[in-house]
Amino acid sequence: MIVSGSSSQAVAAALARELEEPLAAVEYDRFPDGELLAAAPDVADRDVERAIVVASTTSSDAHLEVLQLQDAVREAGADEVVTVLPYMGYGRQDKAFEAGHPISARAVARAVSTGTDRVLTVNPHEESICDFFEPSATAIDAADRLANPLPADLEDPVFLSPDAGAVELAETVRDAYGAGATDYFEKTRLSGTEVEISPSDVAVADRDVVVTDDIIATGSTMSEAVGVLGERGVGRVFVTCVHPLLARDAVTKLSRAGVEAIYGTDTIERQYSAVSVAPSIADEL
Template sequence: MILPGSTSQALTAELARETGERLLQPTFRRFPDGELMAAVDEDDATAVEGERVVVVAATQTSDAHLELLQLQDAAREAGASEVVTVIPYMGYARQDRAFKPGQPVSARAVARAVSTGTDRAVLVSPHEPDVGEAFDVPCETVDAAGRLAAPLPDLGDPLFLSPDEGAIELAATVRDTYGAGETDYFVKERDYDTGAVSVEPNDAPVADRDVVLVDDIVATGSTMSESIAVLRERGADRVFVTCVHPLLAASARTKLEGAGVEAIYGTDTLERDVSVVSAAPVVAEALRGSD
């Protein structure tokens, strides 16, 4: 049985189709004092007893984190024999160390909280691959980057670019799934006299080519829009942006459009208008592996 969080309804619907499991109906309520209530619908609660419940909830906000904890507890209270928690997008995961004295390791704090209410966790393409080690229960990470190749049109002499050398495997995954093209990455250079930072493709020529920018997450869009502008200046034909997690906070979408992006493609780990492919198949495979 699958129990969705309020911001992961599209993904859970696809996951139910992929697995054939029953999609439970949650209820969500906010009290006058601002407190939240996330629960299993009364008509579904009796069916949960003795069954495995898969809670699927992206946690891009603090409210979403609390909602996830309540859904886990609701499944337990209804008598679930096992609770598996799928976090399509894990908020606070990038704070995986204390960068200054006195700071929390937010990823660890969140992971420990989630661990109290689940038997197992599944993360989709976390920004920091080692974040799964912070959980106190078995945690599996699955990669949804390959799903980003599906919406791409026919490309002319394609080049798949990652934002830095460390993410080149992301670009390679999308390229391999697409079936053609080269890969490269951007190099950031700082002018220490002015403090300005510039980005340039490392090696591959871009003139008259279709370029696909690949990243795990697009948050503010600042670096990505700067990269698009550089590619346009160097004569790239079309520039596409692909990302597993299309957070697109604040004016990110406007920045990308203003820079001249051809199209933006993301998965449904976060539900946006650019979420044109689903991460459900890779999540379903992980769930089948635990049956």
């Protein structure tokens, strides 16, 4: 049975269809004092061997929902609890930034691990965070799904990642699309909010470019990269990402930089969630 957190209802429904498993009715409530309640009464009414909790932890409330739903399905008698985090919040806080700071990804992983038998997460920013779970979480690569919504008529395309660390993701999207070159920008992080982009040597004049990353948060780095492409006479520019967080004015920044379209998956459910990661998750389950 599939049990959905409130932030992941579309991907949970898609996963239920992929696996041909029932989708549980889930209740989300808030008490007058502000405390949350997430419950799955359907599970209690059935003899459930495996309950799959599907919830992107896009907020602190979403993290708490995961813990409550895990406990609810276990309390209802589920023999096995599997937790799917399409997007794991706090996943980029994988180290202590300075003395006295927590490793937040580890703290969150430890909490989630207490209520589940298995954890899966999609394209974590650093795959090493999977080791924070007990037992280790399984990382699912759904980047190939990003090729699906791209136009079929890309002109001599270049699949470009914002830094060397993400070039494999660009290669995955290129391979799934079936044509094109790959390259990347040099990215130097100057502070927690400031990043410097240095152009690569790739020729982009009159070529369509697909800029690919695992996550777009504020859009600052991506829009700066796109701006460099514009100075080189690029053709059309499309932006793809697995996790379309798109916080604050990210969409405006990208549009002003010249991006024609933004395509993301449903790990974070946004207007730009053009493709589902449910098939990739189903393959692992």
